[in-house]
Amino acid sequence: MTVTGSLAAPIRTRASLFARVRTMAGIGVQMMFHDSLKLAGTLFGVVFAVLLGNFQMGTFLALLGKNRMFVENAQVDIWVTPPGTRQFQGGKPLNDAQLNRARATPGVAWAEPLVLQTANLVLPNGGSEPVSLVGARAPRFAGGPWNLLKGDATSLLAPNAIIVEDAEREKFGGLNLGSVRELAGHKVQVVGFTWGLLPFAPAYAFAEQTLAREILKVPADKHTFIMVGVEPGVDPTVVRARLQEALTDTRVMTRGEYMKEILTYIVTGTQIGLSFGTSTFMGLLVGLITVALSMFSSVIDNMRQFGTLKAIGSTTLDLALLLFTQAIVYALVGSLIGLGAVSGMVQGMRNPQLTPVLYPEMFGLTVALMVVVCLLASLLALFRLYRLEPAMVFR
Amino acid sequence: MSAPALTVDTKTPAIDIRGLTKTYGTGALAFQALKGVDMRVEQGEFMMLVGPSGSGKTTLLSILGCVLAPTEGEARLFGEALHGRKESELPRLRLEYIGFIFQGHNLMAALTAEQNIAVPLELRGYGHSAAIKEAREILTAVGLKDKFAKRPDELSGGQRQRVAVARAIAGRPPLILADEPTASLDAESGMQVTKLLKDLCSQRGHTVVCVTHDNRIFHLADRTVHIEDGRIVPAPSH
Structure with a gap:
């Protein structure tokens, strides 16, 4: 036996949660951008959901606006109606x-x-x-x-x-x-x-x-x-x-109550709410499924690398941080592209007949919703990683 | 920031296993991969574990690597018991004690050579800059000074395995477990990588358990342990 240096000894420090987040986030982002085809496929799912969801919602709001434009624009505090x-x-x-x-x-x-x-x-x-x-x-x-x-x-x-x-x-x-x-x-x-x-x-x-x-x-x-x-x-x-x-x-309503009543009528008293709600939901569902399958497939493709990460000391929580970072980046990038595209489309088709309405609040809501959708989508991949045995790296 | 090491009594064996068994499956389908293995490896020793396919060497390595629980028996790393541990405690043990070298290099394809080495260091509590600094030092030591920013697909097989060696010894974990480190390399590269591993581990005081059936590198070991049919056996006379 030849030992020329001092003996190595156990390392008794473990990274803080913040440091682990940074490390795993860095790996997650680099893995995403390394596989550009999968990145494009996943982003397509998010962009599709954002586009369809916002376009449907914008069109619904435009239809709603047609119904209540008079109440909205007349400078009237209270309406006495039949x-x-x-x-x-x-x-x-x-x-x-x-x-x-x-x-x-x-x-x-x-x-x-x-x-x-x-x-x-x-x-x-x-x-x-x-x-x-x-x-x-x-x-x-x-x-x-x-x-x-x-x-x-x-x-x-x-x-x-x-x-x-x-x-x-x-x-x-x-x-x-x-x-x-x-x-x-x-x-x-x-x-x-x-x-x-x-x-x-x-x-x-x-x-x-x-x-x-x-x-x-x-x-x-x-x-x-x-x-x-x-x-x-x-x-x-x-x-x-x-x-x-x-x-x-008579029926007496304030301006706000009248507008709300028209909204309620459109949503519950006609098929418009159901129709647009269904198509918006379908858009979100397609986005969810696309992202979930893409992230799951990415995990399967890189199983050995994830197994290695587990073997060298990463926990399931660390891998969750990695996947959650990817999910959030997918949501942010996809939302930005989707919102840019839907804004351009709406601007391009602006006409007095029916122009989808995009409120600034919808942008924030879209990003938040897509983050939630992508995080949910990542759970399938996370479940697979949870079950991943680090011993697989020796097989 | 680099992670501090804990001083361990140098008389404590690096590995001490007694009566270790491992059974896969149950009932009629049960298969006993290890049948009462006793083994002791001293600190700083470079030991090769050799045996035919299916002899149980990978199972033994997996138990030593804290990625597989034994069915029966006792296993200690540097005096710390592995048997009876909760699964949630194992990642900590792996981080504290073990550096791994796999049959395939198992490097992260998206990361550069220095980033691959920095990952376990950062998990051990190194700051990012300190981890990169150490990664570069070790890459220099394994002869890859000009490959810091190369991704695995930009390196040759031998270079990738050198990066894998560098990743295993980064942070000075006391035990290095190597699973057929020369299997995917040509004879010359395999010899070079094993010599490199031997030299670096000798200089830095790592204990090494290297599973192999590559008899061209047996002579580099301090000791060779043979395993057959789940049992440690005397070395063949031929």
Whole structure:
């Protein structure tokens, strides 16, 4: 036996958890980028899930926006609606007595009637197209036009003036400012254009309320909705409660409650929620399965290397840290690529008919969700590593 | 930061096993791979464990490597008992006591040579910079000074096994277990790697148990132990 140096002795220090995280994270990231084909395949799964999920959610939000754009954009604190109202649609007409009771309710700064009905616009070729004609009352013009490209609300004070949707100009026979058309038997003249006011119903068109009542043949004491503004500093929910007490044969909602009610109706009262929810879920599921299979396959391909790591002293926790790092990096990189792609797509297809809506909050939510999905996906691979016997390195 | 070593009484044997048995499977399918092995290896010794395929040498190495539990008997590394240990304690024992050299090099394909060596060092508590510094020193010692940043697929078979040797001795674990370290190498490379292992371990005071059936390297051992059919047997006379 030949020993020329001092004898080696047991090493009695073990790395801290932080140091182990750093070591395993470093190995995990390098392993990911070493196998570029598998990296691309896994990222494809994440990107697909992000793209599909956000596109579906954005489209759903766009559809939702179409349904509640009026409530969202009208500068109104409280809506008095016909009983049973669940979306922005007229029902049994409200009357002047209810309007006056609303005006007399404490906390109410103003109350205005709104008229909304469909009317047919006669085209130059003899055909006709429907519009949702809104009658907003001067001088407040509550519920009046917004997103104006040309003209303003006061343009409606001109005789027989209407404002129509810019996206429907061609459909309405090539409308321009000053164009004259027949609307439900009345000659009207275009004085302005809005952008993107296209609900599921026919596009909105706006007229001063007196003209609208004349066109729609709605008596002066009948109203589709009553809009209420509260006094400064007064809680709208308090005034809403008072109004509901005073107007028992109506449904009174604050702006927020009305928007929430429309959302609830869309999700639970129609197939839209189920349809978009299912496709979003499928996108996430495909992402989950792709990432899970890819990470599992990567573990199988590198079984000997993982076995070696276990043999030289790594614990299952260390290998979990490695896999979790990979999962998080997949989620972050895939989300970034996916969100960039979906943003580009949405920007490219921006039009007044239907543009998917991407809220900034969705970006953060997407990243968080994909991190959770990828971490879940890594559990399959982790389970395999948990069962991995380090003795396999000697076989 | 480098990890401190604990001084052990040099009279304590590096390996002390008594009546070790290992049975795989149960009932009619049971197979006894080790049948009461007694063996003692002194600290600093370079021992070769030789025997035909299926003789039990890999099973014995696996038990010594704390990756397999014996069925019966006692096994101690530097006085510390391995038998009766919980599985969760074994990674610590492997880190504290053992450096491994495998039949295939078993290097991490995505990591460079120096990173492969730094991994066990970092697990033992070395800071990253200290681990890389030591890795480079050891790579220099095994003649791979210009290969620090090379990945395994950029190295020859002999060079990879040198990196594997460097990884095993990094951090000065007291025991090196080598499983057929020359099996995947040509005769010249195999001889070079074994000589390197022998020299480095002698200089640094590692105890080595090397499983092999490559009779060209037997003469490098301080002692050769023969195993057949799960038992330690006297060396063949031929």
